[in-house]
Amino acid sequence: MSLEENLKDELNPEQYRAVTTVDGPILIIAGAGSGKTRVITYRIAHMLEKGIPQSQILALTFTNKAAKEMSERIKGLTGKKLQNLTVSTFHAFGVRILRQDIEQLGFRSNFSIYDETDRSALIKETGRELKFTADALDVYKIGCLFSDIKTGRKNWESANDMYRSLYEGYQEGLKLYNAVDFDDLITLPIRLFREHPDVLARYKERYRYLMVDEFQDTSHQQYEMMRLLADRNVAVVGDDDQSIYSWRGADYQNIINFEKDFPGVTEIRLEQNYRSTGTILAAANGVIKHNTNRKDKELWSGNGSGRPIEIYMPENEAAEADFIAESIQGICAEEKRHYDEFGVLMRANTQSRPLEEAFLENNIPYTMSGGTSFFERKEIKDIISYLRVIANHDDDINLLRIINTPRRGIGRSTIESVNKVAGTLGVSLWEALKAIIAAPEDECPVSAGTRADLEAFTSLIEGNKSMLGGKGLSKKVQALVDDINYFDYLIGEYPKSEKAARFKYMNIESLIKSMEQWENNPEHEDTSLYAYLNRITLLSRDDLDDGEEDKGKVNLMTVHASKGLEFPVIFIAGAEEGLMPHARAVEEGGDTAVEEERRLFYVAVTRARDRLLISSCQHRRRMQATVECEPSRFLDEIPANLVKYHEPSKEVGSEDAHEMLQNMLKNLAHPRVPKL
DNA sequence: CGTCTCCAGGTTTTT
DNA sequence: CCTGGAGACG
Numbered sequence: 001m002s003l004e005e006n007l008k009d010e011l012n013p014e015q016y017r018a019v020t021t022v023d024g025p026i027l028i029i030a031g032a033g034s035g036k037t038r039v040i041t042y043r044i045a046h047m048l049e050k051g052i053p054q055s056q057i058l059a060l061t062f063t064n065k066a067a068k069e070m071s072e073r074i075k076g077l078t079g080k081k082l083q084n085l086t087v088s089t090f091h092a093f094g095v096r097i098l099r100q101d102i103e104q105l106g107f108r109s110n111f112s113i114y115d116e117t118d119r120s121a122l123i124k125e126t127g128r129e130l131k132f133t134a135d136a137l138d139v140y141k142i143g144c145l146f147s148d149i150k151t152g153r154k155n156w157e158s159a160n161d162m163y164r165s166l167y168e169g170y171q172e173g174l175k176l177y178n179a180v181d182f183d184d185l186i187t188l189p190i191r192l193f194r195e196h197p198d199v200l201a202r203y204k205e206r207y208r209y210l211m212v213d214e215f216q217d218t219s220h221q222q223y224e225m226m227r228l229l230a231d232r233n234v235a236v237v238g239d240d241d242q243s244i245y246s247w248r249g250a251d252y253q254n255i256i257n258f259e260k261d262f263p264g265v266t267e268i269r270l271e272q273n274y275r276s277t278g279t280i281l282a283a284a285n286g287v288i289k290h291n292t293n294r295k296d297k298e299l300w301s302g303n304g305s306g307r308p309i310e311i312y313m314p315e316n317e318a319a320e321a322d323f324i325a326e327s328i329q330g331i332c333a334e335e336k337r338h339y340d341e342f343g344v345l346m347r348a349n350t351q352s353r354p355l356e357e358a359f360l361e362n363n364i365p366y367t368m369s370g371g372t373s374f375f376e377r378k379e380i381k382d383i384i385s386y387l388r389v390i391a392n393h394d395d396d397i398n399l400l401r402i403i404n405t406p407r408r409g410i411g412r413s414t415i416e417s418v419n420k421v422a423g424t425l426g427v428s429l430w431e432a433l434k435a436i437i438a439a440p441e442d443e444c445p446v447s448a449g450t451r452a453d454l455e456a457f458t459s460l461i462e463g464n465k466s467m468l469g470g471k472g473l474s475k476k477v478q479a480l481v482d483d484i485n486y487f488d489y490l491i492g493e494y495p496k497s498e499k500a501a502r503f504k505y506m507n508i509e510s511l512i513k514s515m516e517q518w519e520n521n522p523e524h525e526d527t528s529l530y531a532y533l534n535r536i537t538l539l540s541r542d543d544l545d546d547g548e549e550d551k552g553k554v555n556l557m558t559v560h561a562s563k564g565l566e567f568p569v570i571f572i573a574g575a576e577e578g579l580m581p582h583a584r585a586v587e588e589g590g591d592t593a594v595e596e597e598r599r600l601f602y603v604a605v606t607r608a609r610d611r612l613l614i615s616s617c618q619h620r621r622r623m624q625a626t627v628e629c630e631p632s633r634f635l636d637e638i639p640a641n642l643v644k645y646h647e648p649s650k651e652v653g654s655e656d657a658h659e660m661l662q663n664m665l666k667n668l669a670h671p672r673v674p675k676l
Numbered sequence: 677c678g679t680c681t682c683c684a685g686g687t688t689t690t691t
Numbered sequence: 692c693c694t695g696g697a698g699a700c701g
Contacts, residue, residue, distance in 0.1 A: 062690085062691075063690080063691080064691085089691065090691080091691045092691085115691090116690095116691095140687075182690090182691055183691095185691080186691095244689075245689080245690075247688080247689065247690095248689080248690065248691080347688065347689080348687085348688050348689075349687085349688080349689085350686095350687080350688085404678090407678080407679075409677090409678070410678090411677060411678040411679080412677080412678080413677060413678085414677080414678090447677095450677090537691090538691060539691095558688085558689065558690095559689080560688085560689045560690070561689085561690085579688090582688050582689080583688095584687090584688060585688065585689085600688095600689080
């Protein structure tokens with residue numbers, strides 16, 4: 001077979017060993033740009049060639065994007081249909097397990113999955129019932145606390161005990177509404193495996209070969225899930241220098257645990273970088289070596305040294321955006337590059353606005369990945385909430401969202417009385433609604449008119465039952481959207497801007513369009529509403545469109561979202577103290593946080609193949625005020641001989657750069673010019 | 677009792 | 692800018 005013959009030619013010796021070591025535990029430390037994805041995909045292809053059945057292989061990733069890319073590349077490599085190969089995110093895999101076996105934990109298999117918005121709503125709801133005061137109810141913080149508790153990062157001894165009852169109420173709510181949150185997608189399968197060894201045995205029986213990508217970003221829970229499933233044929237691939245998710249529970253100490261838990265690990269290091277110029281690599285190495293707690297390694301490259309790294313110091317974020325847009329135009333013309341060869345990276349989503357404006361102004365097509373997830377947009381959530389309630393009537397949180405959206409005369413006090421009934425009967429709101437509707441006139445807690453409104457609502461939901469039975473989902477959803485007059489509702493909601501309303505309606509149309517594509521894809525056998533809902537809660541916007549649309553466009557994204565990607569030209573926007581490293585992170589996490597921020601910067605730098613341009617604004621709008629900014633400390637960590645500094649207008653040679661920077665710093669420390 | 681209007685506040689990163 | 696909440700109004 002040609003693939004086998006080619007392996008030795010296509011791979012360096014370490015890569016070859018990583019690909020062909022199929023039995024036993026193996027730890028692959030893969031530096032940035034060392035051909036990690038290549039190794040993983042070749043490894044799976046090689047296993048398939050060797051006759052290992054698809055169904056025995058389980059590859060776990062962190063993002064849907066990575067999962068999708070991986071299976072596509074394997075498909076391309078083998079030319080096979082991969083119907084039985086499991087390439088999935090940890091969370092999606094959790095959903096799969098729960099869909100099968102959650103009944104053993106007392107949930108029903110049509111459970112809803114609550115995202116952050118739903119979680120906040122449930123916390124708020126529970127808090128109100130338990131009479132928490134408004135200022136004790138910081139739902140964002142409490143949500144984080146609950147997540148820490150649930151995943152074992154905190155316990156009640158060390159945490160604020162006053163939220164304990166709230167947590168219990170929250171958990172009861174989930175159970176009553178037949179819903180699970182994101183953390184449950186990992187912790188419930190673990191519980192299932194522990195409490196029901198027969199279930200675990202079934203999965204172990206099936207999956208004989210495990211592979212985990214981005215291993216440095218596994219949380220303890222995810223590691224535990226992997227450990228339970230794995231026998232000995234488990235390959236993990238990671239790079240401690242690219243661990244950037246500790247705030248989400250990732251702990252690259254798992255690399256050390258792995259060596260302990262799986263005796264006889266083969267360790268392979270991939271340190272040859274195929275991606276970047278020598279200059280870019282030297283810069284990356286220079287930065288990352290300031291971290292104390294890391295496996296010592298140095299990437300090297302056979303590529304030429306390339307152009308110096310350019311650092312610009314624009315006046316403010318608008319100037320920065322103009323500079324980036326104009327540079328893109330310039331480089332496109334000069335070097336005959338296409339727009340899709342550019343990546344513009346930022347620390348926070350809030351930085352995107354001026355950049356997007358500049359791109360629009362300069363007629364530069366762009367795509368932005370990440371950002372508020374498509375499925376978190378209000379209008380999308382509304383429609384999805386309908387679908388959720390149709391699939392799972394007991395989902396109170398989603399029911400509350402839509403019961404009066406669009407307005408149908410069911411206001412606060414009506415909901416309060418329904419809630420009361422639900423409380424006394426110990427049932428979900430839906431059951432309470434049914435009880436109220438069925439109650440005899442004199443025992444009914446609401447007026448006859450209100451009761452009619454409630455009944456109209458329940459029959460609307462029940463009237464869409466046919467959605468459950470596969471076939472033609474998108475058409476039915478379109479009919480529902482028409483039926484509830486959602487467009488008119490939007491027009492009414494945004495009286496000042498019909499454009500906004502139309503934009504939102506467009507989003508709904510693209511939702512329905514994507515639904516149609518999904519159900520017409522022959523690879524998707526189960527096109528029921530359940531299947532659809534289980535899938536989409538875990539998706540973000542970039543998973544929606546099919547890649548074709550992104551051709552020829554500049555890629556705007558957060559550094560986090562850029563992990564695993566590469567672009568010939570990279571811009572890093574906002575390399576300032578307070579943003580990189582982010583002030584909030586430093587505040588909360590101290591030195592460890594700075595190290596993580598440094599890794600983040602390292603990830604950003606190593607995305608670049610040929611050219612790297614970094615900008616650091618002198619001023620930036622934060623909230624209402626304009627504040628002075630200092631250049632990021634990470635810029636000083638790049639060896640000075642690799643860098644060419646630019647002032648807003650005139651260029652300077654690298655000899656003068658250091659002195660100039662010092663002067664700038666001095667000026668920033670003692671500004672002579674009053675703020676505008 | 678429901679709806680409308682105005683006002684304040686604001687998320688670093690994602691499944 | 693946009694969302695969500697509080698309070699006034701019909």
